[in-house]
Structures are given as structure tokens and as C-alpha cells.
Amino acid sequence: MEDQNYQFKNVIQLDGAESSKKFMASVFLWMFIALGISAGLAYWFANDYTLLSYLVDPLTGGTSLLGKIAMFAPLGFVLLMSYGFQKLPYGVLIVLFTTYAAITGISLSFILLAYTASSIYGCFITASLLFGVMAIAGYTTSQDLTKMGSILIMLLIGLVIASIVNWFLKSDQLDYILSFIGVVIFVGLTAYDVQKLKKISYSANELGEVQMSKLSIIGALTLYLDFINLFLYLLRLFGRRK
Template identity: 30%
Template sequence: MSETDRLYKKNAGTAGVVAFDEGLRRYMIGVYNYMALGVAATALIAFGFLMSPAAMQTVAGLSFIPFIALIALGWFAPRLIMNGSKATAHGAYWAYVALWGVLIGPFVAGYIGMGMAGLVAQAFFISASIFAAMSLYGYTTKKDLSGWGRFLFMASIGFLVAIVVNFFLASTMFSLLISFGVVLLMSAITAFETQMIRNLYVEGAGEMNERSSIFGAFALYGSFISLFVHVLNILGIMRD
């Protein structure tokens, strides 16, 4: 039995199994609700780009700026969310959502504008299915996934570097290989993060607040959007 499972039994025995499980359920629903709202906001931003070619051109002229801002916020936001006020947590999360929308909005709008809305929908449902399966695995598995953390972090850095390199190479085949790799990586990260988010509640004896739910949503939202972008890229390249 893992240390987390022992903590679960101890905390559940103190507060009552039913009450503890109900609190965990509410906590996880809060995480997924915030994440779903973030995905919906990103979809609205993408729709805004579809309706405004001028906005799309403006973002295209920013080059690497939104990408660098997203990486920077992705690094600092967890600290702001967990250590700041509730208002700071909300601000960091929704700024992150907005930056993702600015970054991928033109990409998604481009597909829709070319009459490939069906492909976008297909990518979304494939991504949602993968995400749901891996998140369920992370939540229910008895295997301790914490040992994956170091490898997943290093792999993320490697793929990030590869994406930047391919920005200059503009190789379709390299882009396809990167996207397949990122889909596998994000699937594993989704399971890892879900277990981490669950364990935060267990180890905290159920004393989790709204900032904790926002932190969980922040982690899972980034994984889902990354998964969606690369599934869409795979489908687009395979279609061509």
C-alpha cells in the first residue's frame, strides 16, 4: 500500500469515509468545471479570430511573443495560484487560458476557414476521449505515478525544443513525428497530473480550497489543449 493510500485510510477514518469521499468528489468536480470553462473560453477566442481576419494578422505579426509569454506564465502561474489570493489565482488561470486562445486561435480558425470544421470537431472528440481515459486511469490506479515526474518533465523540455527547432525547419514530417510524440507524452502527463491532484486532497486531509481546484484545472487544461492541438495537426497532415 502506498503512503498516499495509507493517508487516505487515516483521513477517511477520521472524518468518515462517506464524508471524505463526498468532499473528494466535489473537489474533483470543481477542478473539471474550471477546466471545462477554460476550454470553452479558448473556443470563443478561436471563434473571434475566425470572425476577425485583422485580429489574426495582428497575432501573426507578434511572432514568438505569445509563445514566450505562455511558457513564462506556465512556469510562474502555479506559484501564484497556490500562494496568492483567490483573485490572484483566478487572474493567473484566466490569463493562461487567454494566452492559449491567442496562440492557437488562428491555427484552429484557419482549419475552420478552409472548410475543415469537421476535422476540428473530430480532433476535439479524439482528444476528449484520450483525456477522459487517461484521467480516469490516473484517478483510479493504485500504482504510484509520482516516479514519472522527472522523466515527463525532461521529455516536455525535449519536445519544446523540437517544436522551436521545427519552427525554423518547417518540416512537415518532423512536425508529424513531434505531434505523435506529444500526444503520447500528454496522455501520460494527464494520468500523472490527475493522480497528483487527487493526492493533494488526500494528503491535505480534505482541507482543500478554491485555489487548489484552480491549480488542478490549470494543470489539466494545459495538457488537454496541447493534446488537442497535436491531434489536430496529425489529422491535418494525414488528410493532406
């Protein structure tokens, strides 16, 4: 009788472990899909003059109305998905997420025009290595990163406020300092977010398949934002402009 109970408990633990791995795999799959969409559209728009003319006014050289929409629209998608995912169907979340990745990719085409290809590749590889190392660290560590995450989120809020202030001051020295702080914040947030998603994955059997599928999209969005911001801050620090 004791042997049967022991076996039953181990089956439950095995099912939970399998559900956890399935959830995390889904999160990273959607994240990589989003990065692929963004990278593809960024490259396409940056190398196609016809498409680029929709974003940049050829007469003034300034950003067109469509270009400004492409730059600021992603924020609306993030807010909509983050606060409305409970009510939104899974299929709608997928559409919003992939559309968000596409628009973000279009807005990133400006970066491909501003920086040299070698510095973009270098910063992308560096961001990938840092992200990978911290993701593994966050997934495998037994230390609770909740307190660290709370501190990093407060620092992130401060970073946003300081960046807005520097938008008016236009201080190169302050921009360099903020970029360095940004790298540190998103390196730490990567480990924290991966650990948080791992904890969520343990509830897979309780929440149900539909809810976990929706959470995998939100998780992918979170890690996507960590990677993109890490890449952008590295580019601001080490990127060489054309």
C-alpha cells in the same frame, strides 16, 4: 466503546472522501470553464474580420504585434500562476486563469483559419475521448504512476528542445515524429496528473479550504494544458489544412 471508535474513524474517512470528491469536481469544473472561454473566443476571433485584423496585418498578411503578444503571453501567465500561487490570493488566481484561457483562445483562432472545420472537430472529439479515458484510468488505478510521470516529464523537456531545433530545420518528417511523441506524452501525463491531483485531494482537511481552492485552480491549469497540447499535437498529425 470499540463500536464508537469504529464509527468515529468511518466518519473521518467519509469526510476525507467527500473533500476529495469536492476538490476533484472543482478542478474539472474550472478546467471546463477555461476550455469554454478559449473555444468561444477562438471561434469569435476567427469569424469576425474586424477582430481578426487586430491579430493579422491586412497589408502584409503577417502576424501583428498584438497577435504575437497573444501567442506568447500565455507562457507568462502559466509561469506566474505556477510559481506565485502561494502568495497570490484566490481571487487573483481566478482572474489570471480566466484571462489566460481568454488569451489562449484568441491565439487558437489562427488554428481555426489554418485547418478545415471537419478536421478540427475530429481532432477535438478524439482528444476529448483520449483525455477522458486516461483521466478515468489515472483516477481509478491502484498503480503508482510517479515513475512514469518522471519519465514523461523528461521526454517533454526533450520534445521542447527538439521542437526548437526543428523550428530552424523545418523538417516535415521530424515534425511528424515529434507530433506523435507529443500525443503519447500528453496521453500519459493526463493519467499521471489526475492521479497526482487525487493524492493532493486527500490532504484537503489538513491544508484548509483556501489553500485547496487555490490548488484547484492550479490543478485545472495542469489538466487544461494536457488537453490543449493533446489536441494540438493530434491536429498536427491528422489535421487537414485549408
